Amino acid sequence: MRDSRTRLFGSAHPPIAAAALPGHHLAPSRKGPNPVPEKLPETAAGRPRIALLPLDDRPVNVRLPGDVAAVAGVTLDVPPTELLPSYRTAGDPEALGAWLLERAAGPSTAHVVVSTDMLLYGGLIASRTSGDSTREVLARLDVLREVRRLRPELPISVVSLVTRASNSYSAAEEPEYWAEHGKELHALGGDAHRLLGDAEVLPLDELTSVPAPVVTDYSRRRLRNHMATLSTLDFVEDGTIDFLAITADDTAPFAAGSAEQVWLRHWMRMLPRGREVLMYPGADEVGAVLVARALAAMTSVEVAFSVACADPEGMTRVPPFENMPLAASASRQIRAAGATEVTTGGDVTLVLHAPDPERHDMFRGRPERVDTAAVQGTVALISARLEGGEKVALADVRYPNGADEALVRALAEANLLGRLEAFGGWNTAGNTLGSVVALAAAGAVGRAAGTFDPAAARRALLTRLLDDFAYQSVVRVDSGPSLFPDRFPMADDERVAGAERAIHRELEAVLDSVLPGDAVRIAELTLPWRRSFEIGIALS
Template sequence: MHFKFYKAMLKILFAALCTFLMVPGVQAKEKYKGTFIYIPLDDRPVTYSYPVKNLQAAGYEILTPPEKYLASADRSGDPDKLWQWLVENAPDADAAVISSDALIYGGLVASRTHFFDETTLQARVQRLEMLRERLPMPLYVYSTLMRTPRASFGNVEPPYYSKIGPAIFRYSELLDKEDTTGLTLRESLAKQAIKNNLPQADLNDWLQRRLKNYHVNKSLTELTAKYRFHYLAIGKDDNAPLSATHMEARYIKRDAFALSDQIFQIIPGVDQLGMLLLTRAVNEKNREHPLVYTYYAEGTGRTTIPQYSDSTLGESVPEQILVADARPTVNAAEADFILAVNTPKDGVMMDSTAPSNQFFASPRDKKYIGELEKFLNSGTRVSLADVTYSNGADNGFMNEFAKRGNLEKLTAYNGWNTADNTIGFAIAQGILAPQISTEDNALLMRLRLVDDWFYQSNARRDATDFLERSGSSEEVYKLGASKKHVSALAQNVCDELARKYPFTENFKFKVGFPWDRLFEISVTPTDRKK
């Protein structure tokens, strides 16, 4: 306790001394803005380091647990160590943004693959109930509804899912449809046949895992109803309009119908929630509710149902804006920024490695770029969510957009993983941008361009092709002997593309594979002086 008192006093004295002396480099910084505790899902860059970098660039101190306590590629996190760290450090903060998956299961992957019994999980939920007494500060909690992927590889589900995942997914579709509109005779017979043909031990294991996850989320909503949390967000991990995840979300919403969306929401996507809730903490601390105007590309636009989602963008985008404690507006003139959403014209979303993702702009692309240029050239801030493809950028659109000199004018760019992940980050960055210096904001955008455009849509495709040609396609999910060659290939492709555009031509960086798989990378600047 004495240590924390002295730590707090030193922080105050240092701030006063800097103000009095007007130390060069310090006087340019704004006054102390606040400190937030942040416990992420795991140590992936998009859930851990990238949100932290954004908040730090905006002037906030972010306290995170030691990385060894977080889930990584080769280990689950340690819920007990994380809990101990949280209780010891949170009194120094203004608010806490907490992944309940990290504190209950040990991370996102662990939430699907763990072997904890119901008693252990509920005991960890009840620890969260005590936080309000121990930590008299706003507590922002985010959780995950277990996903229902059409297929899955790479040891991020129970082992049987790589073999029977598609059949389990189809079974869950029929369960959900039976619960809503009912099944035809053919569908009823198909459901029974799938159930009979699946290994019963594996099916029962999957259903029990789902039930445990459902009970955890139901308990969290009950704690929210008791005002144990300031706000709770539950993310629907990869799912579909008919799926077990969709069905469970429906029941949780029904049971929590009395909770206002100011304290509880269920939305599509998970990996963006840490960033959104940190932004919400900023907005609530500053008593601000930024206005966001959403502007879609021509075509299906707001009626698009993205891959890995059960909701149209017209439903989910306003929900994500509310998660950040911002407000949607239908008046572009009064908006704090434009959320530009580049959607597929026909509503069909494919992976960015699809052969159709070439460097040729369509007439529709050029039309949308012209419309965005009117905003950009008038000085309006624009945060671009590029969701024509999943897991990467639209090459044709972005190439034309960049060649016309628009990258420098953007407020933010995102085009990673699912559409909901991308849009969540685009909202958060659009909100935080006015608090970030021009130099730092440009760096944050270059990091995303290298990751989402140069790597995901281009280098990843080349790396996948190389692994398939060399008979090592399994290394897509776990890099082994080919890692050195793949790393060099990815770096070369990204370097070559960076040199093509003025905004990135002088940006020096190193590409890494923090989880030893092609799905995500880290991008580290190598020429930035601190």
């Protein structure tokens, strides 16, 4: 969840309804054995629905999955606001488990998508800060067994997140001692990872200067969470879970989380069904990806993606805050969405704007030098694929925490932005890849099923352009220092309201001058966690 740059339409979370609109019945080519259905299958209670227990309450975890479902003309149900966490206040795991059981028992629910961070701890931040015992946490997993007992035929897709160790002194989303020991705890995980093959266990004071009680608190929580993730592997093996994604955010090639992935991979190799589990970098986008997977399962449509990049060398780079080359990460995101990767002739071409070799971060402001050749190469690639009749989705992973401003402006000047199937350029490469793949896959599924909603697809595209480009790369860079204090969340209601008004005005200006907005307006803009990292946008 690297700094959590997320998006949402407002702050309330009723069921996210997406009424199916007539669409062009253009079935994409099938690469799998399943026939293309004429329409979404009806349940005893009517049009099928998907139930989602999200990672937390932030926009990208609640509303982006709703956008994915809406593109395909499907209804997504999420828990009511009062059950969800609110920043550092955890949600109620027991009440959330009861909500999931209620939804699973409903005859119209055709698929459930579950974040174990929400089910077991009450949200993502709670997984890093709560004092719940291992016994309490593991007992909550039994909700999934009860769902299986109630509805043996109901598909269950689950994501379990490897706990991060942020390389910072920010305690905004971590235990309070992170403000003093955060970087040292991150380094401890990396050093311990390097020593995995050593038989000798060194004294603690030879590894770190962090006080032993702090290391104990931090390590016991990691151990608890790791045991919970191991248990989800067992649930895959006994058939309780149909699909499991194990994802990791804000990691590095050597880190505590990367070491835990070594142990998890061992059990994925040992358990026969462990080979069906996908493990890759990501976090906030996974709910949307698994909703796309549910759509594919509900319709028996297997979407085929071809991947293209103007910079082949960029496919081998490991993006910042991740531990896997870009090509491998993209492949796993496609598979997690229930789609396949092909070399040519796919339903969607996923264009990747490769990571900056200098590893610049938009959180630090605009890069000093614009790589004109990289921008021109990606623009030319997109133009050629569109002119060839391909449907193109763009994952701009050039920089973390914001889109490549030069690329988006160049695409706008060439009148290409409005022709994209999907766009993303926020936070980590995994976040961007997953959200783009999910939205593009939903469009292909909707067209095949005859339920594609072009208005929903347009809103989703503009929302991402407004958030990832107009806000993260332009407004936040230019106005952020004057709008936001060093400390957050902001306590002053009037300061929050003033920042929301200013951002609203500036985004409207970008919408009018750069983006293909037509008659679309921003109906509402919010700062859901009262800080600069994420905004919530509602489009009229």
